[in-house]
Amino acid sequence: MTNLWPLRFREFADRSLLFADDAGGFFKSDASFLDRYASDGLTSSDKEFLRDSGHSYDKQFDLPWTSFAYRWARRQSKPQDLNYVILVPTLRCNLACGYCQVSRVAETARGFDWSDETLKAVLAFLKTIEGSEIKIEFQGGEPLLRLDLLEAVRDFCRARFSSAQFVVCTNLQHLDEAAWAFLEADDTFISTSLDGDRETHERQRTHDRARTTTFFSNLEAAVARYPEGKISALPTVDVTAPPDFEALLESYEKYGIRSVYLRPINHQGFARKLDQGENALARWNELHADFIDLLIERNHRTGRFMEEYYFSQCLKRVLHFGADNHVDIRNPNFFAADYIVVDHDGRFYPTDEARMLSRIGRIDLSIGDVTSGIDRSKVQTLNSGAFNHFDPDCIHCAYQPFCGTDVVDDISRYGRIDLPRYETSFCGRHLAIFDKVFEVIYRQDEASKASVATWLGIADWDISMLAVHS
Amino acid sequence: MIPLRIKVEANAEQPFVVRLRSFEAMPGTERGACHPHDVCLEAVDANGAEYVGEGGSLRILGIDPSEIDGDVLLVNPQRGTADRIIRSSSPHNTLLVTERCDQLCVMCSQPPKKQHVDLFEHFAIAAMLAPEGATIGISGGEPTLFKDQLLGFLARVMRAREDLHFHVLTNGQHFDDADREAMHALDRSRVVWGVPLYSAEPDVHDEIVGKPGAHEKLLSNLAFLCRVGAQVELRTVLMRPNADGLPRLARFLAASVPFIQTWAIMQLENIGYARQNWSRLFHDSSSNFSPIARGIDFARSRGIDVQLYNFPLCTVPLPYRNLAPSTISDWKRTYLEACRDCRLRNHCGGFFEWHPKEHGYAGLGRAA
Numbered sequence: 001m002t003n004l005w006p007l008r009f010r011e012f013a014d015r016s017l018l019f020a021d022d023a024g025g026f027f028k029s030d031a032s033f034l035d036r037y038a039s040d041g042l043t044s045s046d047k048e049f050l051r052d053s054g055h056s057y058d059k060q061f062d063l064p065w066t067s068f069a070y071r072w073a074r075r076q077s078k079p080q081d082l083n084y085v086i087l088v089p090t091l092r093c094n095l096a097c098g099y100c101q102v103s104r105v106a107e108t109a110r111g112f113d114w115s116d117e118t119l120k121a122v123l124a125f126l127k128t129i130e131g132s133e134i135k136i137e138f139q140g141g142e143p144l145l146r147l148d149l150l151e152a153v154r155d156f157c158r159a160r161f162s163s164a165q166f167v168v169c170t171n172l173q174h175l176d177e178a179a180w181a182f183l184e185a186d187d188t189f190i191s192t193s194l195d196g197d198r199e200t201h202e203r204q205r206t207h208d209r210a211r212t213t214t215f216f217s218n219l220e221a222a223v224a225r226y227p228e229g230k231i232s233a234l235p236t237v238d239v240t241a242p243p244d245f246e247a248l249l250e251s252y253e254k255y256g257i258r259s260v261y262l263r264p265i266n267h268q269g270f271a272r273k274l275d276q277g278e279n280a281l282a283r284w285n286e287l288h289a290d291f292i293d294l295l296i297e298r299n300h301r302t303g304r305f306m307e308e309y310y311f312s313q314c315l316k317r318v319l320h321f322g323a324d325n326h327v328d329i330r331n332p333n334f335f336a337a338d339y340i341v342v343d344h345d346g347r348f349y350p351t352d353e354a355r356m357l358s359r360i361g362r363i364d365l366s367i368g369d370v371t372s373g374i375d376r377s378k379v380q381t382l383n384s385g386a387f388n389h390f391d392p393d394c395i396h397c398a399y400q401p402f403c404g405t406d407v408v409d410d411i412s413r414y415g416r417i418d419l420p421r422y423e424t425s426f427c428g429r430h431l432a433i434f435d436k437v438f439e440v441i442y443r444q445d446e447a448s449k450a451s452v453a454t455w456l457g458i459a460d461w462d463i464s465m466l467a468v469h470s
Numbered sequence: 471m472i473p474l475r476i477k478v479e480a481n482a483e484q485p486f487v488v489r490l491r492s493f494e495a496m497p498g499t500e501r502g503a504c505h506p507h508d509v510c511l512e513a514v515d516a517n518g519a520e521y522v523g524e525g526g527s528l529r530i531l532g533i534d535p536s537e538i539d540g541d542v543l544l545v546n547p548q549r550g551t552a553d554r555i556i557r558s559s560s561p562h563n564t565l566l567v568t569e570r571c572d573q574l575c576v577m578c579s580q581p582p583k584k585q586h587v588d589l590f591e592h593f594a595i596a597a598m599l600a601p602e603g604a605t606i607g608i609s610g611g612e613p614t615l616f617k618d619q620l621l622g623f624l625a626r627v628m629r630a631r632e633d634l635h636f637h638v639l640t641n642g643q644h645f646d647d648a649d650r651e652a653m654h655a656l657d658r659s660r661v662v663w664g665v666p667l668y669s670a671e672p673d674v675h676d677e678i679v680g681k682p683g684a685h686e687k688l689l690s691n692l693a694f695l696c697r698v699g700a701q702v703e704l705r706t707v708l709m710r711p712n713a714d715g716l717p718r719l720a721r722f723l724a725a726s727v728p729f730i731q732t733w734a735i736m737q738l739e740n741i742g743y744a745r746q747n748w749s750r751l752f753h754d755s756s757s758n759f760s761p762i763a764r765g766i767d768f769a770r771s772r773g774i775d776v777q778l779y780n781f782p783l784c785t786v787p788l789p790y791r792n793l794a795p796s797t798i799s800d801w802k803r804t805y806l807e808a809c810r811d812c813r814l815r816n817h818c819g820g821f822f823e824w825h826p827k828e829h830g831y832a833g834l835g836r837a838a
Contacts, residue, residue, distance in 0.1 A: 025725065054725030063726055066693040070729045320773030321728075458767045459789035465768050 002047055004056045005068060009034060010398040018438060023071035024321065024401035025054050027467035028442065049469045074321035075401050077330035084135045084339035086352055087122065089114050089149040091141040091344045095171050097205045104141050112141070114149055118346040121370035123156050125342070133163040137191075139352065141344070144170050144179050151182065158187070167191050172218040173211060183222070190222060194233040196243030197251050204238065219255060228256045236263050239283045245294050249306060261309035262291060281425050285432035292436055300447035305454040312455045314430075315437050317402045319456065327351070329430075331404040332387035336367055336379045346370040350382060353408045363411060382407055385417045393421035399434040441466060472801035474554050476538070479518075479529040480547040487555075487592045488528060489599040490521060492539040507595055511535055542596045544589070555593075556600050562799035563600070564607030565593050567620065571612040573641050574680035577707055577744035577751055582611055590619045597627045597634065605635040614644040621652040628657055637703075639664045643684060645691045653698040662731065663695060666705045669712045670722035678711060689726075696729040704730040705779075708737055708762065713753040716765030724772035733769055735762060737780040741824050748826070756785035756833030766790060783818040785831050798822055808835045 007019045017034055020026040027049075036042050042050075050056045057065035091112040093104035105112045114122065126134070134157055138150055150168070157164040166188045175183075183190060195201045202212040222231055233255070235248060252260050264284050292311055299305045316323035324330040327339060335350035342348060347366040349355035354365035365382075368375035385407045388394040394403070406426045410417045413425055421427045440448055444463050453461035480486075491504060492511040504510060509523030518531040528545065530538070530552075540558030545551075556563045567589065571582035597606055613620050624636060642665040645653075665688070669675045672685035695702050704727060706712070706719065716735070723733060738744050738752050755762055766776045778786060778794035786794050796819035805820040806829070812818070821829070 052721075052725070061693060061697070063689045063693040066696050067726045067728055070696055074728075316773075319771055322773055453767075456771050458770045459763065459787075460767050461771065462767075465771060 002051065002056045002058060004050060007037065007055065008396055008398040008400070012435070012438070018398050020398040020401065021055055021068075022401060023054075023068050024075050024318070025068075025071065026318075026398070027053060027469050029469045033469060046469070049467075053467050053469075071321060075331070077324040077332055077334075079334050080338040081131045082129050082336075082338055082340060083131050083133055084137070085126065085129075086137045086139050086339065086341040087143075087153060088139045088141065088342065088344045088355070089143055089146045089153075092145055093140055093142045093171070094145065094173050095142070095205060095211070096207075107142075107145065112344050113146055114344060114346070118370065119149060119152060121346055122153070122342055125370045126153070126156060127160060129161075132161055134161045135165045135167070137167045137169060139169050139341075142171055142173070143168055144174065144182075147178055147182055154182075154185075154188070165189065171205070172215050172222070173206075174214075175218050175221075183226075190226075190231045192219065192231065192233050193236060194219070194251065194255070194257075195235050195237075196245075196248035200243040200248070203241070204236065223255045231255065231257065232259075233257050234261050234263055236265055237284075237287065238265055239280050239287060242287055245291055246298070249295070249298060253304065253306060258304075258306045259309045259312075260306065262288060281428045285429065289432065289436050292440065296440070296447050296451045299451045299454070305451065307451075307455050311433065311437070314402065314433050315441070315452070315455055318434065318437050318441070328406075329404045331389075332383075333404050333406075334386050335382045335407075336374055340367075340374070342370060348374055350379065351408055353412065357408060357412050362415075365408065365411070385410075388421075391421050393427075397421075397431075399431065402434060403430050472557075472560075473533065474557075474801060475551050476533050476543075476554065477531040477550060478543075478545055478547075478552045479531065479550060480545050481526060482545070482547040485544060485546050485592065486525070487542060487544055487595045487599070488521075488523060488525075489542045490530070490535070490538050490540065492535055505599060507599060511539075540601065542599045544592055544596065555596050556604070556606070558601050560800055561605065562607070562801065563604065564609045565596070566609055566611070567593065567613045568611040568616055570615050571610060571641070572615065572643060572681065573612070573684060575743070576678055576680065576711075576747050577709060577738055577742070579739045579742040579744060580609075580611070581742050586611075586616075588616070588619065590616070590623050594623055594627055597623075598630060600631070600634060603633045603635075605637055608636060608638040610639070612641055612643070613638060614640045614642075617644055617649065618652075621649070621656070624661065625652070625655050628660060632657075635660045635662075637662045637664060639705075641666060641679070641684070642688045642691045642695070643681075645694050647694065649694075650698055653700065658699050658701060662701045662703050664703045664705050664734075665692065665695070666707065667692075667719070667727070668706055668709075669715050670719045671715060674712055674715060678709070692727055702727075702730045703732045703734055705734045705736055708735055708753050708755065709751045710753050711751070713758075714761050716761045717768060720765040720768040720774075723769060723774060728772070728774065730774065732775045732777055734777050734779050735765070737778075739780065739822050739824075740826055741822065745824075748830075752830050754830055754832055755781065756831040759785075759787055759790075763787065763790065766793065780819060780822070782821060782831070782834065783814045784812070784835050785833060795819070806834075 005021045007021055010018045012018065016028050017030060018026060018028055033046065036046060047056070051064070054064060054067060057068065059065070091105050092107050092109055094107045136153060136157060143150060154166055164187060168183065168188065169191045172192050182188065193205065195204045198212060198216065201215065202209065206212040206215055233252065235243070237243065249260070292308060295306060295308060310328070313323060313326050313329060317329065327333065336348070340348055340350065341352050341355050343355055347369045349358065349365060350367055357363060358365045367378045386405060388400055388403060388405050394400045407417050409426050410419065410424055441452055442463060449461045453459060488507055488509045489505065491508045506524050509521035509528050511519060512522045513520045514535060518529050519535040521528045521530065538554065541554045542556035543552040544555050555565060568586050569583040570586050574582070600606060608620070628634060638661060640663060667675065667688060668678045675685040676682050692702070704723065723730065737755065740748060744751060769776050776793055778790065779797040781794045783791055783794055796817060798819040802823045803820050804823045805815060809815055809820065
């Protein structure tokens with residue numbers, strides 16, 4: 001007797017149905033197959049198809065059973081040792097972006113930088129990390145305002161770890177000789193915000209022409225000075241006033257950046273206070289889907305391929321296991337495991353979003369501090385909601401194996417984590433993105449196929465590479 | 471071609487293992503640092519080189535001592551020969567543990583023989599003398615016909631030499647659940663099992679390996695290898711009987727054998743039975759790469775690493791060349807006249823020494 005692994009299904013606009021199992025195996029079929037499946041009336045050709053596609057097994061421990069178990073297990077994100085630390089040496093900033101996501105303070109404010117004691121405790125904490133590799137991300141405020149602290153951390157890590165990488169998240173507004181010299185090193189990378197063309201960037205971030213000119217001339221100088229891959233950038237998108245996406249892509253391409261991570265204005269930090277209007281989620285989903293279509297069309301037109309980072313990540317998560325290298329989407333997504341945030345006052349946070357949310361005083365999501373250590377009981381409380389396996393809605397969703405959770409986003413928006421999943425913004429955003437993934441991979445036009453192939457890193461992509469059963 | 475067997479004169483009855491040491495280049499090195507199985511270069515003359523060690527002396531003929539320094543030899547004094555079973559300068563060292571096999575593959579490069587001499591004791595000594603960090607190949611015949619000795623050998627050597635890695639070629643027919651403990655005793659991160667699967671279709675696979683039921687047994691043992699956490703390099707020799715089935719095999723791997731580290735698609739080696747059967751087996755991948763391409767794209771889209779072994783670079787379409795490392799072992803590698811000015815030569819594995827002059831590739835040389 002053949003045993004079937006349970007299937008979930010989702011109907012698309014064209015009435016076709018997607019079926020998926022717990023290990024992420026999927027295929028498209030139709031309502032009549034669903035009837036046969038639900039009423040125990042599978043034909044021999046149904047059974048043959050299901051066996052060939054890894055959806056059934058004969059007995060425990062046979063090859064199909066073992067492979068299914070392996071595929072399921074590999075879809076779980078394994079907790080790793082701490083190897084990524086986000087440091088906020090100062091909260092002060094020399095810009096005042098309208099939607100500042102990090103709750104900055106004025107450049108001249110006092111008491112928002114690490115003290116000597118905090119620096120010492122941060123270094124002592126870094127010393128306790130056991131692995132031989134570390135990645136440090138300097139966040140802010142504007143971290144370059146405290147180059148001395150950055151130097152101290154970098155010197156320490158270079159001596160302590162056999163491999164150390166540093167990312168400076170900077171607005172590139174003020175780069176003196178010392179800052180340029182700091183950024184020069186091969187182990188040090190630049191991450192900045194670039195909201196699109198000059199006009200959008202000025203409207204959202206710099207607010208005056210002189211500052212905009214400074215930013216772009218510093219960015220151009222950095223691009224000219226350093227090899228490709230040294231600089232990355234993220235655009236923040238306001239759904240009420242989206243940028244001209246064609247101009248945004250041109251702008252990114254001009255600076256040698258081919259991977260664009262389109263972010264909506266975050267719901268944390270000061271951005272909470274902004275009114276994004278009715279249906280902000282629906283509008284975001286539409287914008288994002290249009291952006292993917294624009295990318296596909298533009299890639300085809302120019303022959304120069306660019307990607308939307310998060311979409312590519314979700315695409316890979318649909319097609320194979322092991323795409324767990326982004327903290328925004330993995331399952332489980334345990335906190336304070338492989339990465340942690342240290343704020344300007346030495347407090348630990350599980351994520352940067354948790355830090356922003358705590359900063360506005362709505363809830364304290366700090367999990368200890370550099371002197372007293374990580375508060376494991378609080379981490380465990382957060383971890384109890386950090387996976388989607390047993391969520392009463394997710395267990396019925398065909399996208400569950402590909403998806404994740406975001407406890408902090410739920411708390412930020414709703415003050416609780418036990419809403420029906422489909423009422424959450426996280427769920428709405430991911431249903432839409434996975435719908436888009438499935439829509440795009442089943443397309444047959446040359447432009448779509450070429451972009452999918454490039455995003456997957458293969459030579460050719462074709463609909464024959466997807467299972468369809470009738 | 472690099473000689474693997476050299477002439478020697480030794481005054482002994484039984485075969486023995488030695489490592490050749492030459493201290494000319496290392497002034498000040500203490501002889502006392504030598505291993506009991508080391509013999510040290512004493513004198514060189516026009517005909518040969520004299521080595522002396524704890525067990526006596528050994529004369530090597532017909533090869534410059536500088537080419538064999540650090541090599542481990544299995545000396546057969548009766549025959550007056552020695553096999554360079556570990557060459558210190560080569561990454562391609564393979565121990566042939568038996569010539570027996572229970573399969574009879576249509577393209578076997580080393581057709582099986584009935585007789586078997588157990589050399590595991592010598593191999594264990596040799597492996598202990600291998601250069602730091604070496605990967606040692608284990609091949610046959612079918613090594614797991616002597617499974618207990620093999621697993622014992624691996625456990626013993628890996629315990630003593632934590633720097634060594636092993637690559638074992640096996641047809642995967644002889645594992646069973648009773649081997650769990652022995653497999654768990656090995657450091658799994660240091661052993662790769664190279665296991666051949668030629669087709670998703672049982673009939674096609676069984677026909678190629680000349681053994682009815684081999685496919686079914688192999689699938690059940692692949693599940694075993696997965697359960698014990700073994701690293702598997704799945705090997706598929708490309709031939710006319712299975713070439714068109716590669717896309718289907720890729721789908722089968724993604725669904726049913728997703729735990730492999732690598733899927734190696736291998737071009738045919740013109741030796742042994744493959745030479746006899748060349749005209750009905752050789753698939754000219756330069757004129758029809760399509761089924762290979764479709765197999766590769768599918769497997770890679772599902773996150774499976776694919777490599778092309780033994781493919782001259784110019785026979786591989788550009789988008790797939792980065793998957794074709796230089797894999798033909800140094801001692802059996804050659805290049806054709808047409809390769810002389812090729813700019814890819816340094817990255818290309820070339821051809822097997824014994825590849826026929828009528829090489830069979832319609833599209834050779836396009837990479838130049």
